[in-house]
Structures are given as structure tokens and as C-alpha cells.
Amino acid sequence: MKILTLETTCDETAAAVITDELNVLSSVVASQDELHQKFAGVVPEIAARAHLERCLPVIHEAVHKANLELSDIDAVAVAHMPGLAGSLLVGVTAAKTLAWLLDRPLIGINHLQGHIYACQVAFKKPIFPCIGLIISGGHSTIYHCRSPFDFEPLGGTIDDAAGESFDKVASMLGLPYPGGPSLSKCALNGDPKAYAFPRPFLNDSSRLDFSFSGLKTAVRYEIAGPGAVDFKSLVIDDQRKADIAASFEQAVVDCLVGKTMLAMQKTGISRVCVGGGVAANRRFREALEQRVAAEGGELMIAPMHLCTDNAVLGAIAIEKIKAGQVDDLSLDAVPGLIRS
Structure with missing residues (x-):
């Protein structure tokens, strides 16, 4: 069985062709980074319009790279939740149209579940x-x-997600968008112990929550102090910038790793699977690998190209087909909360 999968939950237009044996025949991703760069963040309306322009070319390229015709596709899957409303609607409409034209099964998938399932695709x-x-x-x-x-x-x-905080701190430091990779690159030359930034909830063993808003504010005060400020006009020497970046990054990593280890202890589950763009962070991957190994656990982190949004996440549709969970043309986008 060959499944065409579509991904348009945020600002990446992606399509892939995957077999029921988890073989990836093709994967195409059209990034919108250049469109959102001047805003230092994703603008939903711009993202939706870009999906409209790129969706069909991306689908065509994915099918072509798999050496197939559209008629060779056995099912169509699409991430229909959660995400940005306009972006989701483009992907869902395209998938429903293809399923109807080809008379093929339609499968709606949860984008978040797909991120974890990417580990099963990668590790087989x-x-x-x-x-x-x-x-x-x-x-x-x-x-x-x-x-x-x-x-x-x-x-x-x-409050804020980790990746959002990376983007905001990178912007305050005058680093280019997307902020996560830029900040991590800057942090390579910094001292992660230079600044004692807070690690919210890290020592609270009663909860598995994160809070990055206060950490982000602490970094802001370190850079510019309280009150209104034009960050674009600030001049920060390279070493101080690197030290702030490294110290912030280490604080985020400590929180993520610490709560993951606490989750292992509370559940008794020794296998940890990680997905999402921040999972590409080198400092995080190394720290979590060391801690999980020390506890005798098993760590699976999706490879770099499967961490950020892509249509290979749609491989989870295979599990839904096996379970008989096929949708009809009433499938709708479920935007929901980006932080869910």
C-alpha cells in the first residue's frame, strides 16, 4: 500500500509517499522561512496563502519523486489537527479533493501523534x-x-512553548529568524554558566509542567533592563551575546530533561520518544541521551529531518488504516490550541 500524506499545520507545505512497511518513497517540504523572517514569527494569513500557492506543486513533486502516478496512490492522509486554522484548511481541502477524485480512503491524523510516530518510522x-x-x-x-x-x-x-521562547530570545539578541537554529549556533561560543537564569518548576517533583515566560523575561532584563526598549538599536558585543544565548539554552535544556526524567520515574516507563523542532537542538539531545542512559532507559529521537514539520509524520495513518479508522468527506480542520 502506498499512502500520500499531506502536512500544512503551520508554515511548512509538505507531502510524502509512504508504504505500509514504513518505507519513505519521497518527502518534499517547502519552507516559508523567508516569508516570515521580517516579522520574526509566523503570520497565519501569510502562511495560509503560501500553502495555497505551494500545495499542488509539492504534491506533484512528491508523487514524481516516488516514481508514481496519482492513480498509483492507495490512500490519502492529512494532518487535520491541531494547528493554524487557515493553514489546516488548505491541506484538508486538498486531501479531501484527491480522495474524492481518486476514490481512495481518506485518513485524518493528529499532527502531535505523528511527531512521536516519526520515531517508529526512523527506528523501524x-x-x-x-x-x-x-x-x-x-x-x-x-x-x-x-x-x-x-x-x-x-x-x-x-505559557510559552520552548521553541517560541528560543525565537523571542533570538530576536532580542538580534539573531536572524528562525531563532532556534540561530541561537544554538551563537551559543556554541558561549559559557552556559555565565548567567544564572531561572529554571521554573525544575525542583517541583509534584508536577510535570514547564514555564518559559519568566525565563524569557529574565533574559530580557539581562539584555536591556525593565521598561520600553528598541532591541534593534541595542549593541551587544559578540561574547556577551554568546554567553546569554548559551545560558538561556542551558536553562531550557535543564527544564526539558529534568521533567522528562521525572515522567520516567512517575510512570515506570523506560522508553522515551522525542519529536518536534527543538528536538534538533544539539545540547538538548546530548543531555537527554546521557540522563536516559544513566537510568538504563531507551531514548529515541527522530533524526534531524524528521524533527521539524514534514509529511512523513503522516505515516501514522498506516496504524489508523489497520484499525479501520478511515474518515469520510466530512473531515474538518480542528485548529485547537497550538500549545496542547
Whole structure:
């Protein structure tokens, strides 16, 4: 079976062709970074319009790279939740149209579940049950994942997501968008102990939540102090900038790793699966690998190209087909909360 999967939950227009044996025949991603760069963040209206322009070319390229014709596709899957309303509608409409034209099954998938399932695609072995950690620009959540569709939230951010905080701090430091990779690159030359930034909830063993808003504010005060400020006019020498970036990054990593380890202790589950754009962060990957190994656990982090949004996440549709969970043309976009 060959499944065409579509991803338009935020600002990446993506399509992939995947077999029921988890072989990725093609994967195409059209980034919108250049469109949102001057705003230092994703503008929903711009994202939706860009999806409209790019959706059909991306689908065509994915099918072509798989050496197939559209008629060779056996099912169509689309991430229909959660995400930006306009962006989701473009992908859902395209998927429904293709399913109707080709007379093929339609499968709606949960984008967040797909991020964790990417680990099963990458490692080619069952991953459930596991502790699932999703960390990206919109999500910072820990789940008890009993099956591909049974995700129990154990904790998450009560304010900003980790990736959002990376972008905002990078902007304050005058680093280019997207902020996460830029800040991490800057932090390579910095001292992670130079500034004692707060680590909210890290020592609270009663909860598995994150809070990055206060950390972000602490960095702001370190850079410019309280009150209104034009960050574009600030001049920060390179070493101080690197030290702030490294200290901020280390604080985020400590919180993410610490709460993941606490989730392992509370549930007794030793396998940890991680997805989302922040999972590409080198300092985070190394720290979590060391801590999980020290506890005798098993860590699965999706490879770099599967951490950020892409249509290979739609491979979870295979599990839905096996379970007989096929949708009809009433499938709708479910925007919901970006931080869920």
C-alpha cells in the first residue's frame, strides 16, 4: 500500500509517499522561512496563502519523486489537527479533493501523534508504550503514549512553548529568524554558566509542567533592563551575546530533561520518544541521551529531518488504516490550541 500524506499545520507545505512497511518513497517540504523572517514569527494569513500557492506543486513533486502516478496512490492522509486554522484548511481541502477524485480512503491524523510516530518510522521498530515529549515552536508537552492513538498528557507548558521562547530570545539578541537554529549556533561560543537564569518548576517533583515566560523575561532584563526598549538599536558585543544565548539554552535544556526524567520515574516507563523542532537542538539531545542512559532507559529521537514539520509524520495513518479508522468527506480542520 502506498499512502500520500499531506502536512500544512503551520508554515511548512509538505507531502510524502509512504508504504505500509514504513518505507519513505519521497518527502518534499517547502519552507516559508523567508516569508516570515521580517516579522520574526509566523503570520497565519501569510502562511495560509503560501500553502495555497505551494500545495499542488509539492504534491506533484512528491508523487514524481516516488516514481508514481496519482492513480498509483492507495490512500490519502492529512494532518487535520491541531494547528493554524487557515493553514489546516488548505491541506484538508486538498486531501479531501484527491480522495474524492481518486476514490481512495481518506485518513485524518493528529499532527502531535505523528511527531512521536516519526520515531517508529526512523527506528523501524515498535515504540509503544513510551514517554512522548513534543517540543517545538508551538508545543512543549509530555505524554504517556500507550498506543499510536492513546496519548495521556502528563504535563506541558503553562505559557510559552520552548521553541517560541528560543525565537523571542533570538530576536532580542538580534539573531536572524528562525531563532532556534540561530541561537544554538551563537551559543556554541558561549559559557552556559555565565548567567544564572531561572529554571521554573525544575525542583517541583509534584508536577510535570514547564514555564518559559519568566525565563524569557529574565533574559530580557539581562539584555536591556525593565521598561520600553528598541532591541534593534541595542549593541551587544559578540561574547556577551554568546554567553546569554548559551545560558538561556542551558536553562531550557535543564527544564526539558529534568521533567522528562521525572515522567520516567512517575510512570515506570523506560522508553522515551522525542519529536518536534527543538528536538534538533544539539545540547538538548546530548543531555537527554546521557540522563536516559544513566537510568538504563531507551531514548529515541527522530533524526534531524524528521524533527521539524514534514509529511512523513503522516505515516501514522498506516496504524489508523489497520484499525479501520478511515474518515469520510466530512473531515474538518480542528485548529485547537497550538500549545496542547
